[in-house]
Amino acid sequence: xxxxxxxxKFQVLKTGQSMTLQCAQDMNHEYMSWYRQDPGMxxxxxxxxxxxxxxxxxxxxxxYNVSRSxxxxxxxxxxxxxxxxxxxxxxxxxxAGGAYEQYFGPGTRLTVT
Amino acid sequence: xxxxxxxxxxVSVSEGTPVLLRCNYSSSYSPSLFWYVQHPxxxxxxxxxxxxxxxxxxGINGFEAEFKKxxxxxxxxxxxxxxxxAAEYFCVVSDRGFKTIFGAGTRLFVKA
Numbered sequence: 001x002x003x004x005x006x007x008x009k010f011q012v013l014k015t016g017q018s019m020t021l022q023c024a025q026d027m028n029h030e031y032m033s034w035y036r037q038d039p040g041m042x043x044x045x046x047x048x049x050x051x052x053x054x055x056x057x058x059x060x061x062x063x064y065n066v067s068r069s070x071x072x073x074x075x076x077x078x079x080x081x082x083x084x085x086x087x088x089x090x091x092x093x094x095x096a097g098g099a100y101e102q103y104f105g106p107g108t109r110l111t112v113t
Numbered sequence: 114x115x116x117x118x119x120x121x122x123x124v125s126v127s128e129g130t131p132v133l134l135r136c137n138y139s140s141s142y143s144p145s146l147f148w149y150v151q152h153p154x155x156x157x158x159x160x161x162x163x164x165x166x167x168x169x170x171x172g173i174n175g176f177e178a179e180f181k182k183x184x185x186x187x188x189x190x191x192x193x194x195x196x197x198x199a200a201e202y203f204c205v206v207s208d209r210g211f212k213t214i215f216g217a218g219t220r221l222f223v224k225a
Binding site: 031033035040041042043044045048050056058059090092097099100101102104105106107 | 122
């Protein structure tokens with residue numbers, strides 16, 4: 001099993017550009033989520049999904065879109081990048097929700113200039 | 114509403130001495146509580162979790178944590194620190210199952 005994979009590992013964007021961060025898992029987990037990690041703030045939940053076709057907002061959803069067309073994939077879209085979105089982004093999955101162990105991907109380091 | 118506070122942003126110990134990382138939580142429901150560890154430039158790994166069974170939870174690498182409802186605490190301990198324990202540790206609370214709240218993190222330094 002590859003577990004949770006994320007691409008790209010690093011990305012630099014200019015303000016206003018859009019891009020998609022990819023996340024995939026091969027554990028047949030129903031629950032997937034996106035977090036951003038900023039110094040001194042831990043990880044904050046952006047969006048989550050409890051199954052294909054079902055998504056919901058987390059703590060900091062503004063500026064981000066998600067969709068879940070398959071169990072395996074959960075991409076995160078930045079519609080118009082802003083310097084405030086400079087962060088490290090982690091995707092995670094679990095069998096049934098946040099009350100269960102979450103398996104994290106290696107992260108994507110995004111810089112917006 | 115749920116929240117979690119890690120009381121120390123940095124903790125420094127000598128190798129072979131005990132480790133204590135403090136965490137207080139707030140939850141409207143019976144919470145699930147976790148500790149995750151993040152080594153430099155790596156992803157996160159589960160150390161241990163509490164889900165309303167035994168109040169003393171044992172995790173990997175010799176870590177354990179005690180759930181104290183009266184004090185709303187879930188402190189992480191280890192009897193003897195090792196150099197490889199140097200990392201950032203996150204206390205996490207989840208009470209509705211779908212949303213999780215991370216603490217700000219505690220960076221553990223281990224001196225030789």
